[in-house]
Amino acid sequence: MLKRLLNLIFPPKCIFCNKILYLNTDIYICKECFSKIEFREGGSIKSGTGDDYFDSIVCVCEYTGIVKDAVKRFKFSNKPAYYRAFARLLSQKIKETMDYRLFDAIISVPLHPVRERTRGYNQSFLISTELSRELGIKEESNLLSRTRNTHSQSLLPRQDRLINVKGAFTVTDSSKVKDKTILLVDDVLTTGTTLNECSRVLKEAGAKKIVVAVIASGRRF
Secondary structure, three states, X not given: OXXXXXXXXXXXXXXXXXXXXXXXXXXXXXXXXXXXOOEOOOOOEEXXXXXXXXXXXXXXXXXXXXXXXXXXXXXXXXXXXXXXXXXXXXXXXXXXXXXXXXXXXXXXXXXXXXXXHHHOOOHHHHHHHHHHHHHOOOEOHHHEEEOOOOOOHHHOOHHHHHHHHOOOEEEOXXXXXXXXXXXXXXXXXXXXXXXXXXXXXXXXXXXXXXXXXXXEEOOOO
């Protein structure tokens, strides 16, 4: 009832074209835009290289077209409400392709506090929190901290990205990570350097298995 009341006051709109949707819509994407999304087929993909610390990747769609534009608005144009649609897409993919009940915790890639204050929110944490509600898995993003305010990865070549994030993350409580199977959430996977560095510190803290979950990726697995 609360959701319906809020939808009456603030009618749901498609995150891609801004078209007003039905009040009882399950996902804030219109049919026309949904048909334009380039979905990735298949389920969780095993890590493709020996340099990856995460064990596998689940990705909803290609980082192109309307999805790429929407993700950029989500991150840089003060559109935090997009998290509902993105989290629903990701939760549906996870439910369809794996036994999500095996996960002990969901952790999002952290922003440095300075950048989070500037942006006003951490887009990955918003997705992670909604996924926690959708999947019934404990949200434990407080276990991973960003200790260094790095440069934006999107502006750097691959080799510089590796250097940029090296040592930028730390686990706050290893006892809560040890022997756990973790769903590590971010919005986009490009080269994978940030997610790999997060996975490295989690594995070094004793994590048993790490599955990366992202809305979109331009990387070939």
